[in-house]
Amino acid sequence: xxxxxxxxxxxxxxxxxxxxxxxxxxxxxxxxxxxxxxxxxxxxxxxxxxxxxxxxxxxxxxxxxxxxxxxxxxxxxxxxxxxxxxxxxxxxxxxxxxxxxxxxxxxxxxxxxxxxxxxxxxxxxxxxxxxxxxxxxxxxxxxxxxxxxxxxxxxxxxxxxxxxxxxxxxxxxxxxxxxxxxxxxxxxxxxxxxxxxxxxxxxxxxxxxxxxxxxxxxxxxxxxxxxxxxxxxxxxxxxxxxxxxxxxxxxxxxxxxxxxxxxxxxxxxxxxxxxxxxxxxxxxxxxxxxxxxxxxxxxxxxxxxxxxxxxxxxxxxxxxxxxxxxxxxxxxxxxxxxxxxxxxxxxxxxxxxxxxxxxxxxxxxxxxxxxxxxxxxxxxxxxxxxxxxxxxxxxxxxxxxxxxxxxxxxxxxxxxxxxxxxxxxxxxxxxxxxxxxxxxxxxxxxxxxxxxxxxxxxxxxxxxxxxxxxxxxxxxxxxxxxxxxxxxxxxxxxxxxxxxxxxxxx
Numbered sequence: 001x002x003x004x005x006x007x008x009x010x011x012x013x014x015x016x017x018x019x020x021x022x023x024x025x026x027x028x029x030x031x032x033x034x035x036x037x038x039x040x041x042x043x044x045x046x047x048x049x050x051x052x053x054x055x056x057x058x059x060x061x062x063x064x065x066x067x068x069x070x071x072x073x074x075x076x077x078x079x080x081x082x083x084x085x086x087x088x089x090x091x092x093x094x095x096x097x098x099x100x101x102x103x104x105x106x107x108x109x110x111x112x113x114x115x116x117x118x119x120x121x122x123x124x125x126x127x128x129x130x131x132x133x134x135x136x137x138x139x140x141x142x143x144x145x146x147x148x149x150x151x152x153x154x155x156x157x158x159x160x161x162x163x164x165x166x167x168x169x170x171x172x173x174x175x176x177x178x179x180x181x182x183x184x185x186x187x188x189x190x191x192x193x194x195x196x197x198x199x200x201x202x203x204x205x206x207x208x209x210x211x212x213x214x215x216x217x218x219x220x221x222x223x224x225x226x227x228x229x230x231x232x233x234x235x236x237x238x239x240x241x242x243x244x245x246x247x248x249x250x251x252x253x254x255x256x257x258x259x260x261x262x263x264x265x266x267x268x269x270x271x272x273x274x275x276x277x278x279x280x281x282x283x284x285x286x287x288x289x290x291x292x293x294x295x296x297x298x299x300x301x302x303x304x305x306x307x308x309x310x311x312x313x314x315x316x317x318x319x320x321x322x323x324x325x326x327x328x329x330x331x332x333x334x335x336x337x338x339x340x341x342x343x344x345x346x347x348x349x350x351x352x353x354x355x356x357x358x359x360x361x362x363x364x365x366x367x368x369x370x371x372x373x374x375x376x377x378x379x380x381x382x383x384x385x386x387x388x389x390x391x392x393x394x395x396x397x398x399x400x401x402x403x404x405x406x407x408x409x410x411x412x413x414x415x416x417x418x419x420x421x422x423x424x425x426x427x428x429x430x431x432x433x434x435x436x437x438x439x440x441x442x443x444x445x446x447x448x449x450x451x452x453x454x455x456x457x458x459x460x461x462x463x464x465x466x467x468x469x470x471x472x473x474x475x476x477x478x479x480x481x482x483x484x485x486x487x488x489x490x491x492x493x494x495x496x497x498x499x500x501x502x503x504x505x506x
Contacts, residue, residue, distance in 0.1 A: 003079055010049050010082070011056075017046070025144055028151065034313065035374035040351075043313050043376075045083065050330035051316035051339075052077050052084040058337035063110040064101035065337060068092065086318065086340060091326050093342040094130075098267065103131055106336045113335055120174055120266070132266055134175075137333035143179035145311075146271050150183060150210075152373050153260070153276060154235060157208055159184040162199060164191050164213030164221070165239070172239055175270050176212055184210075191217045197226050205231040211255070212237040215247065216417050216500050222254035223413060223439065229254040239264060241500075242306045242383060244403035245284060250412055263308045263381060265343050268327055272315055273308030273379045277370035282355065282378070283307040291362035296355070296380065298348075299323060302464065304399065305347065305380040312377055319348045325381065347381040389420050389503055391432045391479075392472050394465035396420060398502035401434065404458045411451060414442050419490045423506035432479040433506075437491040444483040452481040 024030040034043065055077060058065040068090065069075045078085045092098075097106070103119075104112050116136035121129045150159075161180050165173035167190045177188045189195040191213060200209070211218070215238045222229070235257030243251075243261065251259045258277075264270035285292045287304055297303065300323070310317065316328040318340065325347045326340040350358075352375040359366050388395040401420060406412045421433040434455065438444070445451060456479055460467040473479075484491055490504050 006079055006082065007052075011053055014046075014049055014053055025141070028148055031148065035376070037375050040375060043311070047312040047314070047316055047330055048084050050313065051086065051328045054328060054330050054332055054334075054337060055086070055089065055339050057108070057332040058339055061108045062106065062337055064097065064105040065092075065339065067101070067105075068097060086316070086328075089340055091320065091340045091342040092338065093344065094267070097341075098130060103133060103336075107133060108335060108337070117335060118174070130266070133335050134269070135333065135335035138269070138331065138335065139175070139178065141331065141333070142175065142269055142271060143182075145314075146176075146179040147183045149271065149274060150180065154208075154210070154257075160203065160207045160209050161186045162196055162209060162211045163188040164196060164211055164217060166190055172264075172266070172270055179270075193217075193221055193224060196221060197224060200227055200232060205233070208257070209234040210237060210257075211235075212239070214238065214240045214500075215243045215251075218251055218255075218259075219247070219412075220416055220439075222251050227254075229256070233257050235260070237261070239270065242381070242399060244304075244399060244406055245280075245287060246403050246406035248280075250406045250409065261306070263306070263310075263379065267343055268329065268338055268341060272327065273310035273381075275306070275308055276373060278372040279307040279309060279378065281369050282359070285359065285364060289362060289364070292359060292364060295358040295362050296350075300346065300380075300382050302462075303346075303382045303397075304403070305382045308379045308381065309352070309372060309374075309376040310349075310379055317349045317377070317379060323348070323382075325349075325379075344384055345381055346383060347379060349377050349379050351377055387503065389422055389432065391422070391430060391466070392469040394463065394469040396432075396459070396463065396466060400459065400463055401502075403462070404455055405436075407458070408451075408454070411436075411445075414439055414445070416486065417491060417494065417500050419500070419502055419504050421490055421504045421506055429474070429477055431477060433482050434479060435482045435484055435490050437484055437486060437488075437494075440486050442486075448481060448483065452479075455481060 059069055072090045075089050077089065104110060112133060113135055118134050118139065119131055121131050161184045163173060163177050163186065165176055167173045167188055173190065177186060180186055187199055189199065196211065209232060211234055218236055218238055234255045236251055236255035236259045238259065238261045248259045260275045262271050262275065263273040286296055293302065314330050316330055318326040320326055323346050324342055325345050326342050327338065328340055329338045352372065355378045356366050383397060383399060388397045398420060401418060405418060415436045416439050417437040419435045421435050423431040425431065460470060487494060494500060
């Protein structure tokens with residue numbers, strides 16, 4: 001009975017808050033009140049309450065989710081005081097939910113909304129593309145929050161936004177264009193280098209620009225010699241995959257306004273969490289300061305995470321026993337609910353104040369760090385739990401390889417992309433190939449043998465497991481560095497409109 005009365009009080013309170021939040025969202029100054037330091041506890045608790053309401057709404061009104069829960073009779077939200085506990089609720093993921101039910105079954109009411117909704121699809125970089133449906137209210141919310149974030153990051157000066165994400169049916173490109181068109185001058189070029197270069201030349205350096213796209217495309221754009229980048233004030237926003245700090249520094253030579261990413265997924269939505277100067281500074285400390293790395297990484301050892309902040313009123317982020325992030329979208333307006341969704345990204349979250357305390361304990365003068373936009377929770381994301389290559393007992397990740405390559409500017413300027421390729425021969429011997437795609441007209445360098453030694457020696461420095469396992473590799477089976485002409489070999493099927501296939505098999 002007490003549980004029921006508390007639930008009634010909480011859901012009643014949220015019903016009163018809903019129109020107030022919608023009103024505040026229209027006015028940036030009013031919305032900013034929710035992000036004052038004194039509101040931290042309120043944000044956290046309201047977010048958990050909203051996640052509970054989103055769970056109940058999905059349980060009652062979404063056929064697919066009701067069926068998933070029917071297989072878990074113990075799936076109930078329990079209250080610890082006034083705080084909901086979601087630990088008994090099963091996670092959703094692609095195998096048990098996205099692929100197990102039709103698109104309509106995953107919608108509230110068990111049918112597709114025939115007005116005001118948009119269907120887009122993921123890139124299919126990990127297999128067959130999936131369709132996603134997004135209703136009017138959720139799109140309007142995501143758009144407004146992205147607009148506010150853009151203003152907070154870049155200020156009031158006029159802005160030309162060049163959207164270089166893939167357009168058409170793909171999720172990110174369409175969402176970005178629809179979100180920013182009301183607050184800046186927009187040109188949606190898609191990933192077309194010539195169109196972007198012509199735009200920069202036509203409109204000139206008097207404009208301030210944002211260019212948004214996938215990191216490999218931004219790299220190819222930054223390599224263009226047709227633009228004097230020093231004359232332009234350009235900020236780059238990237239999505240779809242993480243980048244190394246060496247890659248950020250490389251891109252920063254062209255994009256002097258900074259290079260910032262956000263965390264999102266077609267399975268969920270864009271802009272769940274975002275980078276800014278504070279989170280980038282924390283990430284650099286993790287890379288450079290062993291004491292910081294030990295204090296903040298915990299179970300993740302020497303791995304280098306992407307670091308973001310997020311709004312806990314809109315997203316409940318948890319970590320399961322395997323170290324994977326579980327994300328609940330805390331809104332009942334989403335046509336296709338996501339409750340404890342597991343995209344299989346490794347990571348954890350910490351309160352801003354706890355991160356600052358750990359930095360101080362590691363001897364960092366936190367007064368020198370950039371100030372965050374608000375004291376929001378910090379997300380540490382270490383990449384996909386299955387996104388690595390096994391090689392003689394060690395795991396090698398694309399993030400490690402990218403950091404090495406872009407830490408060698410003489411090499412980075414000559415290539416477009418890379419892939420880690422594995423092969424087993426007739427005797428079941430594992431082979432590892434690091435394949436590099438040469439830029440247009442590029443030639444295999446004369447010092448390929450020396451480059452091979454430099455790259456794999458550097459890998460041994462940053463990956464202690466590889467440092468040990470390389471001793472076990474039989475003679476003649478050492479890792480190989482390969483150069484391929486543009487769109488040849490493992491890059492033949494690459495499509496710049498979608499994410500790169502960094503891990504492949506022969």
